[in-house]
Amino acid sequence: xxxxxxxxxxxxxxxxxxxxxxxxxxxxxxxxxxxxxxxxxxxxxxxxxxxxxxxxxxxxxxxxxxxxxxxxxxxxxxxxxxxxxxxxxxxxxxxxxxxxxxxxxxxxxxxxxxxxxxxxxxxxxxxxxxxxxxxxxxxxxxxxxxxxxxxxxxxxxxxxxxxxxxxxxxxxxxxxxxxxxxxxxxxxxxxxxxxxxxxxxxxxxxxxxxxxxxxxxxxxxxxxxxxxxxxxxxxxxxxxxxxxxxxxxxxxxxxxxxxxxxxxxxxxxxxxxxxxxxxxxxxxxxxxxxxxxxxxxxxxxxxxxxxxxxxxxxxxxxxxxxxxxxxxxxxxxxxxxxxxxxxxxxxxxxxxxxxxxxxxxxxxxxxxxxxxxxxxxxxxxxxxxxxxxxxxxxxxxxxxxxxxxxxxxxxxxxxxxxxxx
Ligand code: UD1
Numbered sequence: 001x002x003x004x005x006x007x008x009x010x011x012x013x014x015x016x017x018x019x020x021x022x023x024x025x026x027x028x029x030x031x032x033x034x035x036x037x038x039x040x041x042x043x044x045x046x047x048x049x050x051x052x053x054x055x056x057x058x059x060x061x062x063x064x065x066x067x068x069x070x071x072x073x074x075x076x077x078x079x080x081x082x083x084x085x086x087x088x089x090x091x092x093x094x095x096x097x098x099x100x101x102x103x104x105x106x107x108x109x110x111x112x113x114x115x116x117x118x119x120x121x122x123x124x125x126x127x128x129x130x131x132x133x134x135x136x137x138x139x140x141x142x143x144x145x146x147x148x149x150x151x152x153x154x155x156x157x158x159x160x161x162x163x164x165x166x167x168x169x170x171x172x173x174x175x176x177x178x179x180x181x182x183x184x185x186x187x188x189x190x191x192x193x194x195x196x197x198x199x200x201x202x203x204x205x206x207x208x209x210x211x212x213x214x215x216x217x218x219x220x221x222x223x224x225x226x227x228x229x230x231x232x233x234x235x236x237x238x239x240x241x242x243x244x245x246x247x248x249x250x251x252x253x254x255x256x257x258x259x260x261x262x263x264x265x266x267x268x269x270x271x272x273x274x275x276x277x278x279x280x281x282x283x284x285x286x287x288x289x290x291x292x293x294x295x296x297x298x299x300x301x302x303x304x305x306x307x308x309x310x311x312x313x314x315x316x317x318x319x320x321x322x323x324x325x326x327x328x329x330x331x332x333x334x335x336x337x338x339x340x341x342x343x344x345x346x347x348x349x350x351x352x353x354x355x356x357x358x359x360x361x362x363x364x365x366x367x368x369x370x371x372x373x374x375x376x377x378x379x380x381x382x383x384x385x386x387x388x389x390x391x392x393x394x395x396x397x398x399x400x401x402x403x404x405x406x407x408x409x410x411x412x413x414x415x416x417x418x419x420x421x
Contacts, residue, residue: 001396003392006389007388008384011250018256019070020046020232023192024198028197028201030175031202042071051072061084089111097175107150128147135155136152159173171195174209174219193236193261207225240263241377244313246288247273247316248382256283292320299330312381319360326355327353336372343368345366364387365389370398373402
């Protein structure tokens, strides 16, 4: 097990590059490996544990995959297997993305039912309902989802649940619908930038998709998808995390490789809190000339404020003047990081799906634990802003979604060392 030792009181200064978007690469690689009939080459792929886990899942299904630098080469699968076993799926929920494409391509799939995780129960009823709308027969038995259909058939469906649209269900159903007979209309589709990126990739493979970037996707089924070459968009959440890291250390950083259109709500809220963002064509300069003000934030599906940035903005608001309220509306149990921030001297109270944050003048380093990927990110940011030393354990969560995080931050002035237990 590895830990990060973060020596605090550092000010970040310089340029931080943003890597490719994890949540775009995962479904895109699945589409390339299962739906494509030719080799696909993906550029701007981050080197992350989640990408390696997905590679193992896809190789288990029969794909041949090579990752060189940040390019992923995916060979078409000739003798596709239809089973994604528990041992692989349990390592990463996004393995569920193989369900729709396998049914579309092979007519059957057996995929381990993903479990809950530290941020809540995370059901998959919408994935199942969407595939049933397309004519698949889906049964859950002995921990596995069995889905089959001789041919998927396009139809109209409404794919929103009690917490709004689902990123995963939209991706799964959209991928399946590309090879269905006839036209599928998904109303209430997720609009996250990575869903649009997946749709653009599928279009480059020969899929016929209208409404990209909107909540109504129209997919006309085609007979075959080809392999293609594609550059994945940059990671909006990694960019947001670096913006917060710059602000919380009162530094002067340039976050390179992100556009304002990818992070509308994050930019809006960061500026409302008093941080200055100066955009140009390649990225954004982040400075904090004034004190950070307390603000209220409510998470919501895109274009709302992303739940995946809730922990990081909470870290920043711990050091703001006044009181802030964060309402978590997407993953309502996602507050474990609050207790860890309180160990560092923050003043956060939880009340149902809300966190009430009273700003404090400073944080102090402490031993803390990453409970999930984004919780890990906020603890690194808070550790850099705190006095003294923070020791972050369960770093493997962080490595799932941030490429070379300590290297990137140390390049701009952080003092972070990775040690083995
Ligand atoms: C994706 C992201 C994750 C992010 C989340 C919300 C990936 C690999 N992961 O996860 O980082 O936090 O979007 O932006 O892209 N829901 C249901 N039934 C379903 C599916 C979801 O009720 O069948 C609920 C969920 O419990 C949650 C909400 O819908 O409350 C949104 O979840 P969803 O968008 O599906 O998240 P994921 O795709 O799992």
